[in-house]
Amino acid sequence: MRLAGLHHVTMITGDAQENVRFYADLLGLRFVKKTVNFDAPEAYHLYFGDEQGTPGSILTWFEFPGAARGRAGIGMIHVLQLGVPGADSLDFWAARLGDAVTGRDERSLRFADPDGLALELVAADDGNPPLRASNPDVPAEHAITGLEGARAYSAYAPVEEGVLTQVLGFEHLGRGEYRLQGSERHFHWAYDPAPHVAGRQGAGTVHHIAWSSRDDEQLAWRERIADADGYVSDVRDRDYFRSIYFREPRGVLFEIATDGPGFALDEDPEHLGEALKLPSQHEHLRDQ
Ligand code: ZN
Numbered sequence: 001m002r003l004a005g006l007h008h009v010t011m012i013t014g015d016a017q018e019n020v021r022f023y024a025d026l027l028g029l030r031f032v033k034k035t036v037n038f039d040a041p042e043a044y045h046l047y048f049g050d051e052q053g054t055p056g057s058i059l060t061w062f063e064f065p066g067a068a069r070g071r072a073g074i075g076m077i078h079v080l081q082l083g084v085p086g087a088d089s090l091d092f093w094a095a096r097l098g099d100a101v102t103g104r105d106e107r108s109l110r111f112a113d114p115d116g117l118a119l120e121l122v123a124a125d126d127g128n129p130p131l132r133a134s135n136p137d138v139p140a141e142h143a144i145t146g147l148e149g150a151r152a153y154s155a156y157a158p159v160e161e162g163v164l165t166q167v168l169g170f171e172h173l174g175r176g177e178y179r180l181q182g183s184e185r186h187f188h189w190a191y192d193p194a195p196h197v198a199g200r201q202g203a204g205t206v207h208h209i210a211w212s213s214r215d216d217e218q219l220a221w222r223e224r225i226a227d228a229d230g231y232v233s234d235v236r237d238r239d240y241f242r243s244i245y246f247r248e249p250r251g252v253l254f255e256i257a258t259d260g261p262g263f264a265l266d267e268d269p270e271h272l273g274e275a276l277k278l279p280s281q282h283e284h285l286r287d288q
Helices: 016-026 089-100 162-167 215-229 280-285
Strands: 005-013 030-037 040-049 058-063 077-084 101-104 108-112 118-123 147-154 171-174 177-181 186-193 206-213 242-247 253-258
Touching (some): 005 016, 005 186, 005 253, 016 030, 162 215, 215 253
Parallel strands (some): 077 118, 147 186
Antiparallel strands (some): 030 040
16 A cells, blocks of 8 residues: 555645735646635635646645734744756746745745745656646746645654654655655655744645545555554545545644545536535535
8 A cells, every 4th residue: 555645735825816826827826626624614725736636736725814924843844845847947937936036056946925935946857747737828848847845844853754654655765855656756755953933823834735545545544544653533525535634743734635536526627716616514604
């Protein structure tokens, strides 16, 4: 049994409009789905990804309007790495991102979104098949190709974490750097020493990261995590996939989501993201 790779990463934004402008209009991702937080239906939940909303390409946000900016601390992801086809594309993006750029070297371009979330474009030339959206302002040869990696803060020495390697199947490359080889794509996961201030969940922070499981293996994953590490949530139905949640030992909230049924469940693939889709238990709140 192997995880199929990354499924999605979920963040918090204080302003859904700005978020859509940045990720759909500027970065050129597809706005795949507009729904609500199933556990807190007064909050919007926005999904962006490639043209089909393929696992491995998906970034999602809960909107809490006007939320104060948060700050990444121990047990929180502090940067997400998005692929571009090669180092040549970094010039295109440096020009397009303008003031949002915070740093640059030969292989990467660092920038921040309107909520202050740190992002990095990296040359994705080590084998991941591209997961692209089409956008009239972004030539296909420079389009973002999906998620390549994420880095979190840890309070512990960068020794091998057994829950990652023995339970979840990550490979420890040494010094807190890991690689998850999925069925088609791989993902780079790493820990950095934490800053000496407490983290605070808020706008511009990552809420959780989700790994992808075959639909028929999720319960086996749940059992394996319960045996090894104790707490894991029961299975939650997210309509587009089913999810379980647990904290890995360094504190990062992990989810394991099923591949199916996917975002075309309640919308034609041509029209993904156009209507506000509500889970049936919250449909009576549509006017609100
Ligand atoms: Zn999730």
